[in-house]
Amino acid sequence: MSKEILVAMKSQDRIQDILPCLEKVAQPGTKVTFLIKYPVDGFIRSNEDELFSRSLAETQRLAKHYSWEENVKRAEKKVSPALETLRGVEVAAEVYAGSLKKAIKSHATKGTVNLVMTRAGIGQWIAGLFNGMNPVLRLLKRPSFSPVLLIQPRTLS
Secondary structure (H helix, E strand, C coil), X not given: CCCEEEEEECCCCCHHHHHHHXXXXXXXXXXXXXXXXXXXXXXXXXXXXXXCCCCHHHHHHHHHHHCHHHXXXXXXXXXXXXXXXXXXCEEEEEEECCCHHHXXXXXXXXXXXXXXXXXXXXXXXXXXXXXXXXCHHHHHCCCXXXXXXXXXXXXXX
């Protein structure tokens, strides 16, 4: 049974921030699956009043932006730096809609997921203050926390 690492990415996440840690964790023969939220480039806001006056070209641009197939292509392009960096590792990009928790659970039920990687936000750093992990004097310095958070699937509930 091959090992799989899920990398949960949000639209504002940059793959360059995740790759250094992923290089240390991913072993040859491992599959790395990037879960990227639909739409890959974020939502385009529009006013209902403008919908009736839009040109055909603008309507086609919007349809292409929200097309599932186009989003899959953009996701594959977004993870292309990982293909170049991670040698001997199978890299895949999957687009998901809805809850990230449900997307991770659907992969975790297959039994091949060994690790889930996501961007560590300021929330983990603030939680560290309450745990005593971050001393108060470090508040004055620039935070140097890891840009990623590693979770083992059995801890997900």
